[in-house]
Amino acid sequence: MIDSHTRKRRLVLFFGMLLGIPFFATIGIAAVVISSTMGTTIWNSWSAHSDRLTQEEARGARIEKEAREQTFQTLCPDYFEVSFFDRWLRYRDRRWCESYRHKIARQS
Numbered sequence: 001m002i003d004s005h006t007r008k009r010r011l012v013l014f015f016g017m018l019l020g021i022p023f024f025a026t027i028g029i030a031a032v033v034i035s036s037t038m039g040t041t042i043w044n045s046w047s048a049h050s051d052r053l054t055q056e057e058a059r060g061a062r063i064e065k066e067a068r069e070q071t072f073q074t075l076c077p078d079y080f081e082v083s084f085f086d087r088w089l090r091y092r093d094r095r096w097c098e099s100y101r102h103k104i105a106r107q108s
Contacts, residue, residue: 072100080104 076097079087087095097104 068096068100072097072103076100076104 075094079091079094079097080101082091
């Protein structure tokens with residue numbers, strides 16, 4: 001004998017499957033259609049944007065390196081003359097001068 005809770009549970013599961021399976025099938029079909037039509041466009045757009053960002057970062061790094069090459073003779077001697085604590089507190093934005101220490105030492 002089936003009690004009323006089991007009967008209700010079976011009825012809910014039946015209607016859930018009746019409504020759920022077509023819903024998920026529709027979602028799946030829509031995902032395939034959208035990804036096959038718009039997926040390549042979205043991928044190409046993202047890929048081009050990513051390439052432009054990479055090129056821009058490389059260009060910025062080149063410009064920064066050239067600027068440091070041009071200004072290290074002016075900015076770095078002050079950095080090396082101050083104490084260790086001043087380097088860490090006041091001149092921390094000039095830590096890049098450490099890579100030019102050998103060039104400053106040669107010029108002195």
